[in-house]
Amino acid sequence: MTVAVPPRSLSPSRASDFMQCPLLYRFRVIDKLPEKPSEAATRGTLVHAVLERLFDAPAAERTAPRARSLVPGQWDRLRESRPEVVELFADDPEGERLARWLGEAEQLVERWFSLEDPTRLEPAERELFVEAELDSGLRLRGIIDRVDVAPSGEVRIVDYKTGKAPRPEYAEGALFQMKFYALVVWRLKNVVPRRLQLVYLGSGDVLTYDPVVADLERVERKLHALWDAIQLATETGNWRPRPTKLCGWCDHQAVCPEFGGTPPPYPLQIGPPESGGREQGRMGPD
Numbered sequence: 208m209t210v211a212v213p214p215r216s217l218s219p220s221r222a223s224d225f226m227q228c229p230l231l232y233r234f235r236v237i238d239k240l241p242e243k244p245s246e247a248a249t250r251g252t253l254v255h256a257v258l259e260r261l262f263d264a265p266a267a268e269r270t271a272p273r274a275r276s277l278v279p280g281q282w283d284r285l286r287e288s289r290p291e292v293v294e295l296f297a298d299d300p301e302g303e304r305l306a307r308w309l310g311e312a313e314q315l316v317e318r319w320f321s322l323e324d325p326t327r328l329e330p331a332e333r334e335l336f337v338e339a340e341l342d343s344g345l346r347l348r349g350i351i352d353r354v355d356v357a358p359s360g361e362v363r364i365v366d367y368k369t370g371k372a373p374r375p376e377y378a379e380g381a382l383f384q385m386k387f388y389a390l391v392v393w394r395l396k397n398v399v400p401r402r403l404q405l406v407y408l409g410s411g412d413v414l415t416y417d418p419v420v421a422d423l424e425r426v427e428r429k430l431h432a433l434w435d436a437i438q439l440a441t442e443t444g445n446w447r448p449r450p451t452k453l454c455g456w457c458d459h460q461a462v463c464p465e466f467g468g469t470p471p472p473y474p475l476q477i478g479p480p481e482s483g484g485r486e487q488g489r490m491g492p493d
């Protein structure tokens with residue numbers, strides 16, 4: 208049996224989970240409830256693997272046909288490393304849905320070539336795991352899809368998205384993850400990345416942002432407030448559900464009070480009042 212432990216670090220996805228719905232964060236981080244793989248998320252993982260592996264080839268050979276040809280082999284590797292994804296096509300004995308899904312992955316890979324030219328890129332890092340501890344002791348971690356470093360030393364952080372670009376009014380939310388990574392790189396290497404770049408393969412858009420120190424300090428303050436709120440919820444066991452239209456994609460409706468369910472017993476000890484007496488952290492927008 209897995210023993211539940213309090214959260215010890217924060218990644219962009221889990222920070223977004225908490226901002227979306229504290230109870231969702233609890234289910235994922237503390238209860239570690241299983242979730243079914245989805246076609247969209249698995250296709251994203253597959254496309255990321257293809258774009259990463261393409262850079263193994265010499266620059267001149269990084270062509271669209273070559274990238275497309277990597278799709279079946281990377282799908283085989285994914286099935287080996289995460290056998291649960293096979294369930295996605297368990298009801299598709301003729302393989303028609305799988306063939307269509309693989310075709311969609313190929314289209315996403317192909318669209319990348321209209322947005323960036325990999326024959327002219329030499330990434331410094333691909334799928335880079337980063338972790339930094341802030342002065343407060345809060346540990347931030349994540350995986351950056353690609354890091355480019357110019358001869359001048361300027362750093363560009365790149366993330367691929369297989370979905371569509373958000374409408375302008377939602378761009379700030381999309382950039383949160385990138386500013387999170389920029390903060391980690393800044394704290395690790397003492398360099399503020401020159402550019403943050405989101406490449407949306409679903410819609411063929413590129414969103415860029417050039418951060419300044421004040422942006423990263425703001426994100427740092429926001430993450431501290433978020434972490435205070437997470438710690439308070441951990442100590443008190445008070446993880447409030449926050450229903451939104453995103454509940455439609457949540458795997459945990461059966462155990463969510465908003466949908467008539469009952470969460471499993473809280474697996475952590477609830478702290479005595481004196482240890483949980485901290486004030487709720489401020490969680491306003493940037």
Ligand code: SF4
Nearest residue numbers: 228448449454457463
């Ligand atoms: S169904 Fe909605 S409110 Fe309930 S845990 Fe999931 S995201 Fe939160």
